[in-house]
Amino acid sequence: MTGIGAVFYRDYRQRMTNIGFVFWDLFVPLAYLMLFGIGFERMMGGSVAVGGQAFGYTAFLLPGVLGMVTFSVAMNTSWGFFMDKDSGIFYELLTYPITRTQLLIGKISFNVLLAVIGSVLAVVLGVVAMDAPIHVRLLPLTAAIVIAATAGWFFLFSVFAIKLARMDAFNTVTSAAYILLMFLSSMFYPLKDLPIWFRVPAYLNPMTWQVDLLRFSLLGVGSTTTLLLEGAATVLFAVVCLALAVRALNRAA
C-alpha cells in the first residue's frame, strides 16, 4: 500500500467509527439549503440578479452551500490532528516512512470524497426539490473545484491544528473563521451592492473565489477573466497552505 493509500485507509477507518459525525458533515449544508434558502427566498419574494441573469435565492445559494461543504469537511478533518495528539499517535505518525506531504494529502483524500458526496447531495436536492437550473455538463468542473477548495481549507486549518496545543484555542480559530470567511464572501449575497469596506476583504477571501467558480460551474454565470484569476488563486491558495502545513509538521516537536 502506498503512503497516501495507507493514510487514506487510516482516515477512512477512523471516520467510519463515528457515522454521526460524517452525517453531520453532510447534513448541515443541506439544512442550510432547505431552511435558510427557502426562508430567504420567501422573504425576498423575488430573484437575485447575478451576471445579468436572475435566479431564485435557493439556486443562488446552492454554490455557497457547496462552499460550506468544503469548509465543514476540511475543518473537521483538521480537527483530527487533535484526536491524534490526544491519543499520543501524532508524534509517532511523524516517524513513519511517509513524507509530510503524503500524510496531509492522504488525510484529506478520504474526506475529499465526503465533500464530493455532500456536494452531489446538495446539487440533487437543489435540482429535485428547488428547481435549481444546473449546468449538468459542468459537473466535473464543480467536482474539481470542490476537491481543490476542500484541500486548501484543510491545509490552512491543519497549520493551526498542528501548531496550537489547546483544542479550545483551535475551536476559537475555527469559529472565527466560520463567521468571517463565510459571511464576508459572496456565499449568501451578491457583493456588487455592498459597501466598499465589505467588498474589499470579501474579494480577498478564498471563499469568494471558490463560490464564484462554483456559481459559474453550476449556474453558468461570471466573467471569464475574473474566473480565471479566481481559479488560479484557489490553486495557489491550496499549494501555499500545503507548504505551510508541511512546515508546521516539520516543526511540530
Place this chain on the structure above:
Amino acid sequence: MTTAAIDVEDLRKVYRTKNGESLRALDGVSFQVPQGRIYGLLGPNGAGKSTLVKILSTITPLTSGRAAVLGFDVARQPLATRQQLAVVLQQTATESLLTVRDNLLIYAYLHGVTSQIAHQRLPAVVEEFELGEQLRDTVQELSLGTKRRIQVAKIFMMDAPVIILDEATTGMDPLMKRRVMDRLRAEARNGRTILLTTQVLSEAEELCESIMILDRGRSMASGSLPELRKLSTNMFRVNLLFADTNGDLVSRLEALNPVQLQVNENSVEMVFHGEEASLLGKLADISRDMPILQFEVRGPTLEEIFIKLMKEAR
C-alpha cells in the same frame, strides 16, 4: 567497512524557551551503534534521551553536529532515515478510536507492508503479545498497560532494520517485560539494531551490549558494562550474613562510612567506596565479635555506577 547502524557525531540541540532563553538539550554527544547490537541510553529525567530519540527519528531538527541511520543523514535524508526505523516513543501512542486489529494492520500498511503480509504476521504478533481477547476491542477502552503492549507489538508487524524504543516497557507487567526483552534479544541476533532508553537500569544491564550515560545533555560515560565498571574502581558491593545482629553491629558498620547500607534481619548489604584491603581488615575486626557466616564481595551494579556518576556530576 560496514556502515554503523547509528552514527552520532558532536550532536547539539538547543531549544528556545518562551522567554527567549536557550536551553541546551544535547551538548556534543557522539556515539556509534554497530549493526545487530543493542545499545542503551541511560540518564535521569531531562538528560536528553528523548531529544536524541526525536532527532534520530526525524521529528525534531538538530542544531549542529551530525546523526545518521544506516548511512542516511537524519537532517538531509529524513524519509530515507525513517524507512530504516521502527520507533516506540515515550508517550503511549495508539489509534484510540480503532480496534487493536486495525492498530496493528494500519501500522504495517503505513510502513509499506502489503495487506497480504500484514495479515500473515498478525496472528503471531497477537499471540506473542497476548492480544487475542482484545483484538476486536476499541483501544480507548483498554488499560494503559495494554495500550503500551499494542504500541510495542506494532513494531513487530514490519521489518525495519533499526528499532528505537524510548522507555518502551514502562507500564508493562513483569512477564510481558521479560517477553519483550527476549524478543529484542532475538531481533538483535537476527541482525536488527536496537537503541533503547530506559530508567530501569537492571533492564539495560541485562539487555544492552553497550551503554551511554547522559546527564543534562552530555555524555557522562559510555562503553560496555565491564568498561563502565572500570569507572567505579574501589567501589564494592558486600553481602554479609551474620549469626546475629544488634544495634552495636549496625553502629560499627555505619562507622565504616558505606555509600549504602541495608540491614535485613541477619543479612547486611553494603556498598563501599575505598581501598579493598582496608575494608576487609575492618570487617575482619568486626567478625571477631560478631561471627560472619557468609561473605561475598563483587563489583558495582549499573545502578551503583549510575548513581556515582550522577553524584560526581552534581
